[in-house]
Amino acid sequence: MPRLMSSTNLRVFLAALCLASGSFLLISTWTRQRTLALYYRKLHDEHASFLHKSAARKMTFTAPETKEELDKPHMNNESRKSFLLDTPYCNIPDIDPFDPAVIGKLKRRGELLCTGNKLSVTFSEGSKLRLNWEKIKEDLDGDFKYCQYQAIRRGNRNSDFSFELGDLSESFDHDITIPPQDEFLRVHCYSQSEGKVTTDFHATVSPKQDVERRSLHRFERHKENPSLRETYNVxxxxxxxxxxxxFIRHMRQTREFLHKDLGAFEMSGYNKVADNTFVNIVPMTMGKFVNEIGWNENMNNVPFDKYPFLWKNFSQAGYRTLYAEDAPKIAIFVYAKEGFHEPPADYYNRPLAVALEKQRSVWSSHHHCVADRLETTMVLDYVTDFSRVFRDKPHFGFTFITRLTHDKVDLVEAADYAYVNFLRRFRDEGHFKNTVLIFYSDHGYRFGEMRDSYVGKVEERLPFFYLVFPPSFREKYPAIVRNLQINSKRLTTPFDVYETVKDILYFDGVAKKGDIRNRGISMLREIPAERTCEHAQILPHWCLCLEQKTLKPKGKLANKIGQAVVRHMNNVLLPVSHMCANLTLLNISHIVRMASNERVLRFADVFHDVLNQTIVYGRKTDAPVVYQITMTTAPGFALFEATVTFDPVSRSFKMGGDISRINAYKDQSFCVDNFILKKFCYCLNKKNEK
Known part of the structure; x- marks a missing residue:
């Protein structure tokens, strides 16, 4: 067999080949791919370190190196836990975010900088419109003259699709207070020499007399509820x-801030219940499937005003309400739908979003920046302003941000900077002291090459989901905190979010058990471990719980897996083989096969949300199969329980998490001190032969 080139010689050879052909494409592509691979390897290592610190576990993996190894099933020592969820009737596999099968399909973008556009020389804070003198000096070099604004209002009162502009205000060259009726603004600023030089858009927030009067009366009535313990903003x-x-791969700063700074609860088993945004948000905000609310595609000219959204409950309880979205053409209740004829909340940014979309001159070429601000940041600033203005008054906000992450998976990293900055500012201004944050996604990425893989199918069905409570919550309500910790490893859905938000509105501080008979269970209540997709009404093609089948313990496959586990244990014992006996497989008492259901693996697409809904199935995707085995080894009659995953692509077995010793080893392993070795070691010393 010819000797392989060293990596250095290979690079020299490739460079020479590129020069000879007059093209640098090959070497640059190779270098870029290698750089990207190294970057994701670094992320993998950081993620492994994060898991090790938070859960006292370590992640390593190896890959087969030759075709012979690929063709021959072998054991791969991977001490990662096998399951994200491990309950009696729902095991969801714990996929490595940096799985080699995925890394080659990932791209990274980094921070999206809004440069090259005109600077925003004005900014809003609550009801104030302020001049940014630092930017004025930087961009206009002392040539500033004045600014004027026009109010942006809902156009046809019964339409979500139009807006109208008010008259130009008087000119101003200083900070001004905006009247409550002028919520949204288009601002023009002028220089002495060039005339109009900047156009910008702003949302302002100030108390509205009618809303305040109504909220005060309703909130006093809400507080009369004798079981009400706290009134949290949401x-x-x-x-x-x-x-x-x-989220783990690309929103690293946001995730770290949630875990380390905010003590957030991550619901790892949050499983979507339908295909797209609309059909997952309806269960979250109304507690029903779309077909249960009486809506279908033939009603695309019927507004959503009459439906029982969660924010109406908060409004009735005296909370000020906010509804905010970006990307108005594809908004949740507008895309191929009628939207709202009346504003759904007290503060509704849609007139601004529609006007902004029409003003092409302010957008960057990629349509993510408005002047020198990210559109995502503009929406989040509106949320912060709302919380600041109503800091001491009850309020509820529903915000959904689409454009930056909807079409390109690599732009998720750009979103990371916007969200971590928002969370940090929200924390620093003290808003978390009395606010519950529900931070989530509707589903994973639904398009592209990755979706066709098994990892892609898992990703599509498991969006990220976090709950953040005030810092004092853990101390005041430890029993509910315990429920949240338990539920972080239970099967959860958008229906549970609906029940959770209702529980927060009527918060009584009492820790309760959830009723498994209910489709939706509040996350403040302990969700039963026995919950299945059927209980939660997750249809089979969305359900990620693995199907279980008991295998014959005397079969060939069982023996092959058992022998692989024994080889792994003997490899672990190699450093102390002079003290510990070589183990052999004595007996297999139980083995269970767990695999994704056929409908998940063959799911291709779904057409229509309600009428004539059609589920399309295609070629079955290769997917890992998990085996749980209970076995006895000799000498010593040690009883072990192990989880082994078979990867059909690499044809390799991987250890899933720690091997459990489920009978006492007493003094069999007295000769070693390491707690891992003690599980496996049968000391050769005669003390064990007594």
Whole structure:
């Protein structure tokens, strides 16, 4: 067999080949791919370190190196836990976010900088419109003259699709207070020499007399509820099309801030219940499937005003309400639908979003920046202003941000900077002291090459989901905190979010058990471990719980897996083989096969949300199969329980998590001190022969 080139010689050879052909494409592509691979390897290592610190576990993996190894099933020592969820009737596989099968399909973008556009020389804070003198000096070099604004209002009162502009205001060259009726603004600023030089858009927030009068009366009545213990503000902030795994890969700063700074509860088993945004948001905000609310595609000219959204409950309880979205053409209740004839909330940014979309001159070429601000940041600033203005008054916000993450999976990393900055500012201004944040996505990425893989199917069904409570919550309500910790590893759905938000509105501080008979169970209540997709009404083609089948313990496959586990244990014992006996397989008492259901693996697409809904199935995707085995080894009659995953692509077995010793080893392993070795070691010393 010819000797392989060293990596250095290979690079020299490739460079020479490129020069000879007059093209640098090959070497640059190779270098770029290698750089990207190294970057994701670094992320993999950081993620492994994060898991090790938070859960006292370590992640390593190896890959077969030759075709012979690929063709021959072998054991791959991977001490990662096998299951994200491990309950009696729902095991969801714990996929490595940096799985080699995925890395080659990933791209990274980094921070999206809004440069090259005109600077925003004005900014809003609550009801104030302020001049940014630093930017004025930088961009206009002392040539500033004045600014004027026009109010942006809802156009046809019964339409979500139009807006109208008010008259130009008086000119101003200083900070001004905006009247409550002029919520949204288009601002023109002028220089002495060039005339109009900047156009910008702003949302302002100030108390509205009618809303304040109504809210005060309703909130006093709400507080009369004798079981009411706390009145928390609630913000629901959704990010379109970000899976839990992609959140780990690309929103690293946001994730770290949630875990380390905010003590957030991550619902790892949050499983979507339908295909797209609309059909997952309806269960979250109304507690029903779309077909149960009496809506279908033939009603695309019927507004959504009459439907029982969650924010109406908060309004009735005396909370000020906010509804905010970006990307108005594809908004949740507008895309191929009628939208709302009346504003659904007290503060509704749609007139601004529609006007902004029409003003092409202010957008960057990629349509993510408005002047020198990210559109996502503009929406989040509106949320922050709302919380700041009503800091001491009850309020509820529903925000859903789409454009940045909807079409390109690599732009999720650009979103990371916007969201971590928002969360940091929200924390620093003290808003979390009395606010519950629900931070989530509707589903994972639903298009592209990755979706056809098994990892892609898992990602699509498991969006990220977090709950953040005030810092004092853990101390005041430890029993409910315990429920949240338990539920972080239970099967959850958008129906549970609906029940959770209702529980927060009527918060009584009492820890309860959830009723498994209910489709939706509040996450503040302990969700039963026995819950299945059937209980939660997750249809089979969306359900990620693995199907279980008991195998014959005396079969060839069982023996092959048992022998592989024994080989792994003997490899672990190699450093102390002079003290510990070589183990052999004595007996297999139980083995269970767990695999994704056929409908998940063959699912291709779904057409229509309600009428004539058609599920399309295609070629079955290769997927890992998990085996749980209970076995006895000799000498010593040690009883072990192990989880082994078979990868059909690499044809390799991988250890899933720690091997459990389920009978006492007493003094059999007295000769070693390491707790891992003690599980496996049968000391050769005669003390064990007594």
């Amino acid at each position: 913000h629901m902030i959704g990010v379109d099309s970000v899976s839990r795994l992609n």
